[in-house]
Amino acid sequence: xxxxxxxxxxxxxxxxxxxxxxxxxxxxxxxxxxxxxxxxxxxxxxxxxxxxxxxxxxxxxxxxxxxxxxxxxxxxxxxxxxxxxxxxxxxxxxxxxxxxxxxxxxxxxxxxxxxxxxxxxxxxxxxxxxxxxxxxxxxxxxxxxxxxxxxxxxxxxxxxxxxxxxxxxxxxxxxxxxxxxxxxxxxxxxxxxxxxxxxxxxxxxxxxxxxxxxxxxxxxxxxxxxxxxxxxxxxxxxxxxxxxxxxxxxxxxxxxxxxxxxxxxxxxxxxxxxxxxxxxxxxxxxxxxxxxxxxxxxxxxxxxxxxxxxxxxxxxxxxxxxxxxxxxxxxxxxxxxxxxxxxxxxxxxxxxxxxxxxxxxxxxxxxxxxxxxxxxxxxxxxxxxxxxxxxxxxxxxxxxxxxxxxxxxxxxxxxxxxxxxxxxxxxxxxxxxxxxxxxxxxxxxxxxxxxxxxxxxxxx
Amino acid sequence: xxxxxxxxxxxxxxxxxxxxxxxxxxxxxxxxxxxxxxxxxxxxxxxxxxxxxxxxxxxxxxxxxxxxxxxxxxxxxxxxxxxxxxxxxxxxxxxxxxxxxxxxxxxxxxxxxxxxxxxxxxxxxxxxxxxxxxxxxxxxxxxxxxxxxxxxxxxxxxxxxxxxxxxxxxxxxxxxxxxxxxxxxxxxxxxxxxxxxxxxxxxxxxxxxxxxxxxxxxxxxxxxxxxxxxxxxxxxxxxxxxxxxxxxxxxxxxxxxxxxxxxxxxxxxxxxxxxxxxxxxxxxxxxxxxxxxxxxxxxxxxxxxxxxxxxxxxxxxxxxxxxxxxxxxxxxxxxxxxxxxxxxxxxxxxxxxxxxxxxxxxxxxxxxxxxxxxxxxxxxxxxxxxxxxxxxxxxxxxxxxxxxxxxxxxxxxxxxxxxxxxxxxxxxxxxxxxxxxxxxxxxxxxxxxxxxxxxxxxxx
Numbered sequence: 038x039x040x041x042x043x044x045x046x047x048x049x050x051x052x053x054x055x056x057x058x059x060x061x062x063x064x065x066x067x068x069x070x071x072x073x074x075x076x077x078x079x080x081x082x083x084x085x086x087x088x089x090x091x092x093x094x095x096x097x098x099x100x101x102x103x104x105x106x107x108x109x110x111x112x113x114x115x116x117x118x119x120x121x122x123x124x125x126x127x128x129x130x131x132x133x134x135x136x137x138x139x140x141x142x143x144x145x146x147x148x149x150x151x152x153x154x155x156x157x158x159x160x161x162x163x164x165x166x167x168x169x170x171x172x173x174x175x176x177x178x179x180x181x182x183x184x185x186x187x188x189x190x191x192x193x194x195x196x197x198x199x200x201x202x203x204x205x206x207x208x209x210x211x212x213x214x215x216x217x218x219x220x221x222x223x224x225x226x227x228x229x230x231x232x233x234x235x236x237x238x239x240x241x242x243x244x245x246x247x248x249x250x251x252x253x254x255x256x257x258x259x260x261x262x263x264x265x266x267x268x269x270x271x272x273x274x275x276x277x278x279x280x281x282x283x284x285x286x287x288x289x290x291x292x293x294x295x296x297x298x299x300x301x302x303x304x305x306x307x308x309x310x311x312x313x314x315x316x317x318x319x320x321x322x323x324x325x326x327x328x329x330x331x332x333x334x335x336x337x338x339x340x341x342x343x344x345x346x347x348x349x350x351x352x353x354x355x356x357x358x359x360x361x362x363x364x365x366x367x368x369x370x371x372x373x374x375x376x377x378x379x380x381x382x383x384x385x386x387x388x389x390x391x392x393x394x395x396x397x398x399x400x401x402x403x404x405x406x407x408x409x410x411x412x413x414x415x416x417x418x419x420x421x422x423x424x425x426x427x428x429x430x431x432x433x434x435x436x437x438x439x440x441x442x443x444x445x446x447x448x449x450x451x452x453x454x455x456x457x458x459x460x461x462x463x464x465x466x467x468x469x470x471x472x473x474x475x476x477x478x479x480x481x482x483x484x485x486x487x488x489x490x491x492x493x494x495x496x497x
Numbered sequence: 498x499x500x501x502x503x504x505x506x507x508x509x510x511x512x513x514x515x516x517x518x519x520x521x522x523x524x525x526x527x528x529x530x531x532x533x534x535x536x537x538x539x540x541x542x543x544x545x546x547x548x549x550x551x552x553x554x555x556x557x558x559x560x561x562x563x564x565x566x567x568x569x570x571x572x573x574x575x576x577x578x579x580x581x582x583x584x585x586x587x588x589x590x591x592x593x594x595x596x597x598x599x600x601x602x603x604x605x606x607x608x609x610x611x612x613x614x615x616x617x618x619x620x621x622x623x624x625x626x627x628x629x630x631x632x633x634x635x636x637x638x639x640x641x642x643x644x645x646x647x648x649x650x651x652x653x654x655x656x657x658x659x660x661x662x663x664x665x666x667x668x669x670x671x672x673x674x675x676x677x678x679x680x681x682x683x684x685x686x687x688x689x690x691x692x693x694x695x696x697x698x699x700x701x702x703x704x705x706x707x708x709x710x711x712x713x714x715x716x717x718x719x720x721x722x723x724x725x726x727x728x729x730x731x732x733x734x735x736x737x738x739x740x741x742x743x744x745x746x747x748x749x750x751x752x753x754x755x756x757x758x759x760x761x762x763x764x765x766x767x768x769x770x771x772x773x774x775x776x777x778x779x780x781x782x783x784x785x786x787x788x789x790x791x792x793x794x795x796x797x798x799x800x801x802x803x804x805x806x807x808x809x810x811x812x813x814x815x816x817x818x819x820x821x822x823x824x825x826x827x828x829x830x831x832x833x834x835x836x837x838x839x840x841x842x843x844x845x846x847x848x849x850x851x852x853x854x855x856x857x858x859x860x861x862x863x864x865x866x867x868x869x870x871x872x873x874x875x876x877x878x879x880x881x882x883x884x885x886x887x888x889x890x891x892x893x894x895x896x897x898x899x900x901x902x903x904x905x906x907x908x909x910x911x912x913x914x915x916x917x918x919x920x921x922x923x924x925x926x927x928x929x930x931x932x933x934x935x936x937x938x939x940x941x942x943x944x945x946x947x948x949x950x951x952x953x954x955x956x957x
Binding site: 137138139140141162183184186190194195197198207211213215216217218219220221222223224225226227228230231233234235250251252253254274277278279280281282320322323379380381382383408411412413446447448449450451452453454455463466467468470471472474475477478480481482493494 | 597598599600601622643644646650654655657658667671673675676677678679680681682683684685686687688690691693694695710711712713714734737738739740741742780782783839840841842843868871872873906907908909910911912913914915923926927928930931932934935937938940941942953954
């Protein structure tokens with residue numbers, strides 16, 4: 038609970054309509070796409086960098102914990118006040134400040150919705166590739182905080198690869214700038230990329246300079262059905278070995294295919310064990326040629342069905358199965374836990390097989406979606422979080438799965454972040470010393486530990 | 498001077514042939530491509546990560562300063578023992594440990610020569626793009642420490658964009674690993690990219706996992722001569738706006754052109770004020786098409802001469818002028834100071850004009866080479882470092898030039914690093930607070946300040 042005097046002070050910075058303490062106003066900030074139980078003490082909505090700075094000066098002086106929040110779509114519990122304190126929401130800082138065509142970059146406030154930016158720059162012939170599944174809702178501030186990726190990462194990389202510079206308000210309210218409108222920069226430590234993916238623990242991003250690239254002129258979508266995951270892995274290897282880097286290589290395993298078929302979402306052959314959705318982009322001639330090559334690779338490696346979209350509508354239809362997965366799953370199960378891990382791409386068949394074995398062992402239903410070109414997989418656990426006995430088995434399954442991921446040389450998060458859900462597994466991935474280094478960095482930026490203070494990156 | 502007992506201890510780690518203290522042995526480690534005056538107390542040549550760890554344990558215990566050194570080709574004075582202590586050279590850790598075609602990466606020791614790696618992976622159809630000018634000699638360890646770039650950066654990025662993981666020996670000898678054989682990774686702070694470009698101040702890199710991409714099947718080289726830098730800038734804008742990202746866009750200004758012509762290096766038309774060397778790569782059809790488009794853009798924007806190479810030999814001839822610059826300059830002047838800065842690409846004509854004005858004002862001869870696609874420029878100051886009066890003017894010129902770079906929204910180093918030469922300008926680019934944050938990070942990694950302890954990143 039904030040003292041009255043402090044409430045007045047904060048209200049004077051952001052105005053009457055920018056500060057809330059009533060429970061009914063706070064309720065919609067008590068959850069994100071991962072957790073739903075942390076009621077903040079207050080919510081504040083700054084309109085400018087100066088206001089953010091003013092708020093942080095008060096917060097620093099008074100030791101008020103601050104969690105920055107975009108659209109709350111993250112899957113790691115990073116947008117809630119898990120230790121109480123104040124949520125800082127960026128809905129009123131949602132301007133595209135500038136699209137600088139000559140320097141091929143956009144300057145945006147943190148509250149800008151990812152897809153809005155994509156559409157704006159597209160009008161001018163540019164492309165902003167990072168495409169998290171929530172792109173229609175999620176914001177650039179959240180994308181930067183979690184280093185968001187998406188299906189296009191295999192060709193285009195993730196948010197980190199597009200952030201050229203940041204304006205950041207530090208824990209004590211001081212404003213710094215990192216990077217700028219230049220791609221090349223080796224002056225000092227790379228603070229820009231240290232801040233990207235730092236889960237709100239090092240500073241509050243109030244502006245980002247984002248790199249834009251030329252918009253590909255054409256794209257081609259294919260869907261191939263295989264009778265084993267191994268065949269998919271071999272096909273992906275063949276595609277990449279031929280020098281083709283598709284913009285998307287999305288894999289769905291047998292469990293997912295069966296769920297989609299069961300709810301009448303799409304029809305796949307009965308022996309379908311893996312579906313690969315492939316998209317190439319570039320100029321007209323090359324996508325045509327690459328599309329044909331890929332279709333041939335699929336058939337040579339045993340695909341039982343290969344479809345190539347001839348029109349935009351056909352492409353949409355091919356995407357439909359992939360996009361319908363979450364909806365289909367919720368029709369067959371009360372709860373869905375979406376996990377996130379990365380293995381070296383060669384280990385994808387191994388980890389999918391292992392997940393199958395573990396799910397049998399613990400008697401739980403798990404399907405796998407994967408960005409097959411970069412080894413990033415999302416095991417979808419279909420369960421009922423109210424069933425304690427089952428959840429105990431789920432817990433064991435998850436731990437053993439992540440142990441296997443690490444044993445295969447992988448990492449525990451490809452694009453969702455660590456947040457609340459995964460902090461207990463961090464000792465699998467990081468040595469004590471590595472954690473100490475990270476926590477040392479956190480302390481340099483935030484000595485009073487007021488920025489997202491529940492994070493595993495904080496000293497405990 | 499190291500005590501006898503410590504010398505014995507170090508020698509016992511690396512063997513008789515891996516430890517030197519005699520002045521004649523040390524002399525060749527007293528300089529790099531930037532400075533030539535710092536005699537180390539000792540030179541040590543480890544053969545393995547374990548030996549590096551053993552050496553660092555001794556160094557940490559005894560407070561011995563350590564500077565890691567690759568080939569010493571850096572242009573910033575980062576490979577010398579500026580505060581005394583020991584040089585750690587990686588000539589005996591020069592193995593390509595693995596080329597993992599399935600995961601499209603190479604695992605290498607720090608002493609591997611950049612071009613050797615490029616050639617090896619090329620045999621297997623892969624491409625390692627970072628191409629510093631010294632690539633025939635410089636090593637991956639140095640490339641990582643300085644985040645080396647090169648002409649191809651406009652399309653392919655710099656070293657940072659290819660480092661997936663590192664093995665690092667910390668100041669006290671503990672070994673940590675960051676990242677791995679996965680491209681996607683958002684677990685914790687991005688220590689990998691914090692270490693890249695950290696100029697040897699945070700840890701000793703003993704192994705790097707480097708991302709490989711498919712080798713482009715074809716390339717096309719063009720050379721265009723313009724009568725003004727503005728025409729070049731417009732041409733570059735037109736090329737990029739058409740969605741073509743050349744692998745190389747190298748600019749030479751009038752001063753450089755005149756020097757090359759004066760020494761008989763190549764013949765350019767008398768009104769040549771700027772030369773643009775362009776290379777596109779990709780598949781056969783697209784490079785052919787893009788080559789034609791680019792030639793048309795050049796002519797439309799006023800090029801007085803456009804040549805397109807039809808064979809590899811012709812391409813080599815077009816590159817010849819660019820490659821001959823340093824040699825030509827040394828024929829007309831005793832000393833060459835190669836500066837390095839980046840401006841937003843739209844400001845390239847402005848900074849080149851400003852450099853022309855300043856060089857007249859201070860009566861010194863300065864040519865400009867630039868990677869015109871990314872705004873990274875190298876002012877080449879032709880002078881005589883023995884002439885104190887002229888050097889005082891050069892000093893003033895450099896400071897005013899860098900002030901202008903910052904005023905234009907640029908950065909003081911694109912690919913050479915800060916090291917000794919540029920530390921005095923760091924307050925132009927960074928606020929006191931930003932410097933404090935960087936120095937705080939340095940202290941977390943290296944509390945005794947024994948790693949490259951002269952750097953501006955160390956607390957003073």
